[in-house]
Structure formats: structure tokens, C-alpha cells
Amino acid sequence: MEKIRISPLQFFSLVLLFELGTALVVNLGLEAKKDEWLAILIGLAIGLMLYAVYTRLYLWYPNMLPTAFFRILLGRYLGTLLGIAYMVFFLNKASRDLMDGGLLVGSFMLRETPLFIINLLMIITVAYTLHKGLEVLARTALIFMVIVIAIGILSLLLMGFAKIIDLNRLMPVMGNGIMPLLQAVPQKNYQFPFAEVIAFSMLLPFLNNPKKGVKAGYFALIFAGVILSLTVATIISVLGVELAERSMFPLLATIGKATISDFIQRPDIFVVMTLIVGVYFKMSIFSYAAVIGISDVFNIPYRKLIFPVALIILYTTTLLARSTSEYLVEGGKMLYLVDPLFYIVLPVIVLVAAIIHKLVSRSGGPGAGGGGTIGAGAGLGTDSVAMGTGAGAGSDRGSGAAGGASTGVKAGSGIGCEVTGVGAGAGDGGSS
Numbered sequence: 001m002e003k004i005r006i007s008p009l010q011f012f013s014l015v016l017l018f019e020l021g022t023a024l025v026v027n028l029g030l031e032a033k034k035d036e037w038l039a040i041l042i043g044l045a046i047g048l049m050l051y052a053v054y055t056r057l058y059l060w061y062p063n064m065l066p067t068a069f070f071r072i073l074l075g076r077y078l079g080t081l082l083g084i085a086y087m088v089f090f091l092n093k094a095s096r097d098l099m100d101g102g103l104l105v106g107s108f109m110l111r112e113t114p115l116f117i118i119n120l121l122m123i124i125t126v127a128y129t130l131h132k133g134l135e136v137l138a139r140t141a142l143i144f145m146v147i148v149i150a151i152g153i154l155s156l157l158l159m160g161f162a163k164i165i166d167l168n169r170l171m172p173v174m175g176n177g178i179m180p181l182l183q184a185v186p187q188k189n190y191q192f193p194f195a196e197v198i199a200f201s202m203l204l205p206f207l208n209n210p211k212k213g214v215k216a217g218y219f220a221l222i223f224a225g226v227i228l229s230l231t232v233a234t235i236i237s238v239l240g241v242e243l244a245e246r247s248m249f250p251l252l253a254t255i256g257k258a259t260i261s262d263f264i265q266r267p268d269i270f271v272v273m274t275l276i277v278g279v280y281f282k283m284s285i286f287s288y289a290a291v292i293g294i295s296d297v298f299n300i301p302y303r304k305l306i307f308p309v310a311l312i313i314l315y316t317t318t319l320l321a322r323s324t325s326e327y328l329v330e331g332g333k334m335l336y337l338v339d340p341l342f343y344i345v346l347p348v349i350v351l352v353a354a355i356i357h358k359l360v361s362r363s364g365g366p367g368a369g370g371g372g373t374i375g376a377g378a379g380l381g382t383d384s385v386a387m388g389t390g391a392g393a394g395s396d397r398g399s400g401a402a403g404g405a406s407t408g409v410k411a412g413s414g415i416g417c418e419v420t421g422v423g424a425g426a427g428d429g430g431s432s
Contacts, residue, residue, distance in 0.1 A: 011207060180319065201289075
């Protein structure tokens with residue numbers, strides 16, 4: 001695994017920009033109509049619970065990538081297969097984010113430029129950054145986070161001065177009851193973008209302070225959820241529900257209305273730049289998660305994989321859809337049919353497997369040479385031992401007549417074999 005470390009603050013900035021990413025670009029959908037801002041907050045609560053599942057697995061296996069502890073919990077073959085499935089999933093997400101960014105730039109800035117060329121330039125930038133390493137990406141995120149927040153505050157003030165915000169469009173709150181909210185949250189709001197934070201399970205092992213880093217992730221999710229809720233409320237109060245539903249990029253349509261006489265015209269160009277930054281970081285994190293996972297599964301240096309993976313992502317964008325409308329429909333189907341499997345079902349299965357693994361380890365812990373308690377006993381041990389004869393000592397020492405453990409393992413009398421969890425004999429065990 002790459003020997004790098006990122007700070008909790010850098011992790012906060014990465015999560016924040018990742019969550020805002022494409023969520024600010026594309027139309028989130030208004031299944032809850034004018035109460036969509038409230039549905040986002042409910043989706044945030046579910047997203048925090050899913051993040052708790054992902055981080056619990058990380059805290060139990062703090063120095064291992066998910067692709068590594070999958071093999072421990074599910075077996076070599078099933079764990080490897082699950083790891084590959086997640087890598088394919090991350091690659092697909094990266095390609096869709098690349099497509100979102102290309103459509104945004106092509107619609108508002110480079111209208112005459114082929115979409116493939118725009119995507120090519122963006123993926124080259126991402127590949128170059130990843131080649132420099134995760135630390136470079138994290139430091140860059142810290143800088144751009146300040147810029148994005150500043151532009152967001154400035155845009156909100158500009159809309160206030162332009163007097164285009166009509167809060168009456170948000171009233172009455174839950175005028176149609178609670179059912180629209182309950183229908184909207186399972187369909188989309190918890191998955192996009194909050195459950196996508198599962199990509200950070202591949203970055204968590206690089207934290208220099210695990211506990212503070214996990215807390216920083218919680219704060220980033222909450223902050224991003226509040227920003228998204230405020231953004232959707234602003235869009236509805238400016239455009240209204242009907243116009244917001246029809247617009248492909250509703251935030252840009254909203255900012256475009258914030259003109260003050262002849263003094264300020266077309267402020268949406270600054271927002272476009274901000275949105276490109278968000279897409280860039282989201283695509284980078286999905287790409288990095290895929291690359292580092294493939295590197296772990298197939299034992300290939302990750303820098304050798306960056307450009308081949310970038311080409312795969314670029315090529316995938318040409319296969320996504322033949323038109324923008326078809327592309328959006330396919331994305332909606334993935335949210336309902338595919339994403340819940342990777343966001344909820346598989347992580348919960350792995351969590352249950354981890355709990356069972358811990359219970360079994362504790363129940364079979366004490367054994368030869370001590371398996372967690374001080375004293376003499378006989379039975380099964382939980383640490384690896386090596387076959388041999390004669391006296392020997394490890395990090396936790398035990399005394400016996402014959403049968404020694406190799407360096408770093410528990411020793412006792414008897415015979416051991418080179419299999420984890422097997423050891424027989426009797427002796428005074430050291431504490432583990």
C-alpha cells in the first residue's frame with residue numbers, strides 16, 4: 001500500500017468537494033417537489049448511517065484496504081471477486097462523472113468542441129494529478145475548498161441583491177403530506193450523493209489520524225448536505241418547481257438570473273468554473289479508488305495502472321449512451337437497480353461477516369502459549385506458529401519442553417504447523 005498520509009482537514013476537503021461534485025451540476029430530481037430540500041436532509045441522515053458502516057469496517061481493519069479484508073472475511077476467491085466488482089463499479093462512476101463534466105463544459109463554454117475532446121482533456125488532467133499521488137490531490141482540495149465556498153457565498157449574496165429569491169415558492173412546507181418525502185428519499189436522495197462516500201473506504205487507510213479523520217468525514221457530509229439543501233431551496237425559490245424540473249443544469253439557470261442592471265452580467269461563468277472543480281475531484285477520487293484497488297488485488301504498482309485505467313474510463317464514456325436524454329435515463333436506472341447493491345447490501349454482508357469473524361476469534365482465542373490471557377492452559381491458539389522442535393521464544397513468551405514458535409508469535413510446548421489459528425500444547429502463556 002502506498003506509504004502516504006493525509007490529515008483530517010485534507011480528508012474533510014476531499015469529502016466536501018466530492019459530495020458537492022456532480023450533485024451541484026446535474027438535476028437532482030424533484031421527486032418531493034418543493035419539499036426536495038427537506039428530502040435531501042433526510043437522505044443525509046441515511047447517508048451518515050451508511051458512512052458509519054463503512055468506517056466501522058475501517059476501524060476494525062485500520063491498515064488494510066477493503067479489497068484486502070474482503071479476502072480475510074469472505075475467503076480468497078469470493079473476496080477477490082467482490083473487490084473486482086467494486087473496482088468495476090468505481091470505474092463506471094468515474095466515467096459517468098467524466099460525462100457529466102463534459103456535458104457541462106460543452107453546453108456552456110466549448111459548444112463547438114466535440115465531447116470526446118473535452119473528456120480527453122479532463123481525464124488527462126485527472127491522470128496527471130493521480131500520478132503525482134494522493135497527497136498532492138489532498139493539498140489541492142484544501143485550496144479549492146476555500147475558493148468554492150467563497151464563490152458560493154458570493155453567489156448567494158448576488159442573488160439576494162438581485163431580489164430574485166421568492167420564498168413563497170417553498171410554501172407550504174409538506175403541503176402534500178409526508179408521503180412525497182418518504183417516496184423521494186428511497187428513490188434517490190440517500191444514494192446520490194451521500195452513499196457514494198463508499199469510495200472513501202479506499203482512502204481511509206491513508207489517514208494519519210484515523211479517529212479524527214473519521215470524524216472529519218462526518219462533519220464534511222453534514223456540511224455538504226446543508227449546502228445541497230440550501231442550494232435546492234434557492235433553485236426552487238428562484239425558478240419554481242416546474243422550471244427547475246425541466247432544466248438540465250438548474251443551478252446555472254438560477255445564477256444566470258442574478259444580473260444587476262448593466263453592472264453585473266453573466267455571473268454564471270464563475271459557477272461553471274466551480275462546478276468543473278467539483279466534478280474534477282469527484283472523478284479523481286473514484287479513479288483513485290479503482291486504481292489503488294486494482295493494484296492491491298493484482299499486486300501491480302499503482303502508478304503503472306493510472307494511464308491504462310484513464311483510457312478505460314475515457315472509452316467507457318463513448319458507450320454510456322447515444323443521447324443526453326438516454327444517458328440520464330440510464331443513470332436513473334442504475335440508482336434503482338445497481339447502486340443499492342454496492343451501497344447497502346454488500347457492505348452490510350461484509351459487516352456481518354466481520355462481526356462473526358470477531359466473535360469466532362474471541363471464542364477460540366486462548367490456547368497454547370496464551371491467546372489473550374495470562375496463565376497456563378491447553379487448546380487452540382489464534383496466532384500463526386511455525387513447525388519446529390526445541391525451545392523457542394516469540395514476542396509473547398511461553399515456556400515448554402519442545403516445540404518453538406518463530407519470531408513474533410506465541411510459543412509453547414508441542415507441535416505447531418504453518419496455519420493461522422492452530423497451535424497445541426501446554427505452557428505458561430504470555431499476554432497478547
